[in-house]
Amino acid sequence: MxxxxxxxxxxxxxxxxxxxxxxxxxxxxxxxxxxxxxxxxxSLGLQPKAARAAVEAEMTKWAELGVEGHFTGDSPWFTYHATLAAPTARVVGAKPEEVVVMNQLTVNLHLMLVSFYRPQGPRYKILTEAGAFPSDQYALESQVKFHGFDPEDAIIEVAPRAGEHTLRTEDILRTIQENADSLALVMMGGINYYTGQVFDMAAITQAAHAAGAVCGFDLAHAAGNVVLHLHDWDVDFAVWCTYKYLNSGPGGTSGVFVHERHAQNPDLPRFAGWWGHDQSVRFQMKKGFIPMPGAEGWQLSNSQILPMAVHKASLELFDQAGxxxxxxxxxxxxxxxxxxxxxxxxxxxxxxxxxxxxxxxxxxxxxxxxxxxxxxxxxxxxxxxxxxxxxxxxxxxxxxxxxxxxxxxxxxxxxxxxxxxxx
Structure with missing residues (x-):
């Protein structure tokens, strides 16, 4: 041009x-x-003009219906999160059952690490990019400590070459291959927050799997910014916030992707919560966690209706624009x-x-x-x-x-x- x-x-x-x-x-x-x-x-997306009306609609429902808002009216709160699945899937290149909107980003990252960082024997290391966003660094550091490892040993950071600012894909792939016997997880940002570099997520995922490791991404700077194909790339899991390019308000809710091969596995270890329990028997209040099929099975608590209302208004704009x-x-x-x-x-x-x-x-x-x-x-x-x-x-x-x-x-x-x- x-x-x-x-x-x-x-x-x-x-x-x-x-x-x-x-x-x-x-x-x-x-x-x-x-x-x-x-x-x-x-850093923070602008406010959609439709956001205020979306929140007001839920405030009105709360005022008029009280607790019955969970089960009556348009978009009952009991299933409100499900209305976000299809538009969210279109943003990140997933199937609707592979995504769920819940919690906030770092909470979701920890939940994913509980399920997908499963060190065994000599395979206990995590590969990430040097200079990752601090939340990712702290989450990985605390997770390896929780499992009894020294972060200096258990976390491999791939850094740019001398005199360069960004990573070369061949260096990332080579480092994965060189550590194939000890890698449990490859976890990187989809886009580095500091340099703005988009990583080749498809190639990284393929290399991680070839090395016998799980692969996940923090898409805080990627979701709503670049075209993603998480399902087709065979990514194991991903998390993202919604307040940057997705314009869903400061401290807004977060999104999670779990590939269907994991999302449909009820035996995969996870931290369980009431909202992730089979909704058909949820109100029987019995012991014994039965996860919802799909990514919904990682939910912990009731949906954050007011932040989700803002997010829903923003997702409608993404659907219109494409x-x-x-x-x-x-x-x-x-x-x-x-x-x-x-x-x-x-x-x-x-x-x-x-x-x-x-x-x-x-x-x-x-x-x-x-x-x-x-x-x-x-x-x-x-x-x-x-x-x-x-x-x-x-x-x-x-x-x-x-x-x-x-x-x-x-x-x-x-x-x-x-x-x-x-x-």
């Missing part, structure tokens, strides 16, 4: 964008009475952002994009490594209506999100950067 660094070009692209009307479905934060340029969907369409626009927006940044012609010693250049190896985030006065630049951008994300020690994460960002947003950001570096 041939880009142009002009306002007229950006506006023409927006006018031709088949997804342009979705921006109107979101509240855009204001600064001095003007729309901000919100490029922070990788992940393939969103991904196509995302690639164009991110490539335009890259074009504008490259046009600054800054030396690497001043400004460096550490996100891969290959579209297949990145989502809609570019991580800008600012070597001098990075925090000052970030603060200046924020003060001028550009909402971005800072990560220590010197990275500004920029995420043009296809549901609500525009080419003009990206152009305005590029113009501001140009003015900054021309001083």
């Amino acid at each position: 041939s880009f142009q660094n002009t306002l007229a070009y950006a506006q023409a692209q927006d006018q031709a964008d088949p997804l342009r009307t979705f921006r109107d479905q979101f509240h855009i934060p204001q600064q001095n009475g003007q729309d901000t340029v919100y490029l922070c969907g990788n 992940m393939d369409n969103l991904r196509a626009k995302s690639e164009q927006l991110t490539a335009y952002l890259e074009f504008l940044i490259n046009g600054l012609q800054q030396p690497k010693e001043a400004l460096e994009v550490i996100t891969p250049a290959e579209p297949s190896a990145r989502g809609c985030q570019l991580s800008l490594l600012v070597h001098q006065n990075g925090r000052q630049l970030f603060d200046t951008l924020m003060a001028n209506g550009f909402i971005l994300d800072w990560r220590e020690p010197n990275v500004i994460r920029v995420a043009p999100t296809p549901l609500y960002n525009t080419f003009e947003d990206v152009y305005r950001f590029g113009q501001f950067l140009a003015a900054h570096f021309q001083r």
Whole structure:
């Protein structure tokens, strides 16, 4: 695609964008009475305008029906989570029975590790990426300690080569193969939060299985961002949050994927809870856990109806837009952002994009490594209506999100950067 660094070009692209009307479905934060340029969907997605009405509907039901809201009215709370299964499956490339919305991300990660990190004899190690999001690091560390292992020995971290910022797929696959006799689990982020690198989940899963290990992913930065095929890739399990690209509110609910070969196995060890028990006999209150078939069998407690109502409103937008369409626009927006940044012609010693250049190896985030006065630049951008994300020690994460960002947003950001570096 041939880009142009002009306002007229950006506006023409927006006018031709088949997804342009979705921006109107979101509240855009204001600064001095003007729309901000919100490029922070990788940290917290914007509020769908339908979210308030969705929550109000459940509040009204609670007010009018009380406890009977569990069993009467539209979308009874008893089965509310089930209404999210099909649209969730479409976002992550799964069968509806392989997904469930529940809890929050790290809780779900621990639940998955209970079932899928099963060290036996010499096979006790976990492979992950160096620099994983802290929640993943802490979860893995505490899980191996729980089983009596030293994290320094039991956790293998794959790091970029010297002088590089991202991982090479061949290095990940080689490390899996080299540790095939001791690996119990490969657990990585689908996208690294810091660099924005998308990992080859299909190849990693295949290599893990060839080594005799289980494979799972934290998709916090991938769900709703890139096209996923969890079932077809043969991934064993995955978890994700819904408050980033899935726009479901701060601290919103989480999603889980369990491949059907595991999800239909009632004998798989798990931490059990009442809501995961066979719903046909749940209210008999008897001993003896009988898991629901599918991913629903990992549920613990009653559904979080109010957060789920927000999530349902957001998933309806994803169904209307379609992940393939969103991904196509995302690639164009991110490539335009890259074009504008490259046009600054800054030396690497001043400004460096550490996100891969290959579209297949990145989502809609570019991580800008600012070597001098990075925090000052970030603060200046924020003060001028550009909402971005800072990560220590010197990275500004920029995420043009296809549901609500525009080419003009990206152009305005590029113009501001140009003015900054021309001083």
